[in-house]
Amino acid sequence: MSDTIAITPEHPAETGYYRKLSSADQHLFRDHLLRLDQDARRARFAMLASDAFLRCYAETSFSLGTVIHGYFAGGILRAVAELRPLGDGMSAEAAFSVEPELQQTGIGTRLMELTLMAARNRGCHHILMNCLATNRAMQKLARRFTDDLTFEMGDVVCQISSSRPSAFSQIREQISDLYGFMVSLTEGLKPTGRA
Known part of the structure; x- marks a missing residue:
């Protein structure tokens, strides 16, 4: 996994920026x-999710020890x-959402890399992902990182194993966090808290 991203306007995954969210970003998460x-x-969510459900979900997400990474384009959280x-804590669940017009552009892959780094540095050895059997994009993303996909009651379950944390992986996460924070300042979207 490379931390160097070449900026090319034709590839949305490389024109925005990524950063870890904090509870102060709850409204951005909700709006996304x-x-x-x-x-x-x-x-x-593997169900029809109402606006009320999504508002409630966003309110509770930051209080459950969840690590959330976001992709921003033009100062707007889009994935x-x-x-x-x-x-x-040895296991964790990973979940992704990318706004429809930005799907299949590489954003999910970069978010997966950041998520796996966060899992590794928190001692999570097993990462689970569930998706609908019809969600081919999520299955394709999962297959980039594991071959362990099984079908269970109409859903696809994938398990990804994580390496042990190292000094390098922890420094790398801190640098990624700092980079995201600094870029957000230059974009005019001042984060009100650090993750």
């Missing part, structure tokens, strides 16, 4: 979820990856 169309909501600890 509300912009998802019904198909994207169903793909993300997120969530890493939510399960049980003893």
Whole structure:
């Protein structure tokens, strides 16, 4: 995984920036979820998600120890990856949402890389992802990182193993966090808290 991103206007994944969200970004997260169309909501939550559900979900997400990375374009949060600890913290669930017009552009791949780095540095050895059997984009993303995909009751479950944290992986995450924070300042979207 490379931390160097070449800027090319024709590739959206490389024209915006990525950063970890904090609880002060809850309104940005909520607004992103509300912009998802019904198909994207169903793909993300495996159900029809109402606006009220999404508002409630955004309110509670930051209080559960969840690490959320976001992709910003033009100062607007357009995609997120969530890493939510399960049980003893050795396992976590990963979930992704990318606004429809930005899907299939590489944004999900970069968010997955950031999510796996966060999992590694928090001692999560197993990352689980669930998606609908019809969600081919999510399955394609998962296959870039694991071959362990199984079909269970109409859903696809994938398991990704994570390496042990190292000094290098922890420094790399800190540099990524600092870079995202600094870019957000230059974009005029001043973060009100650090993750």
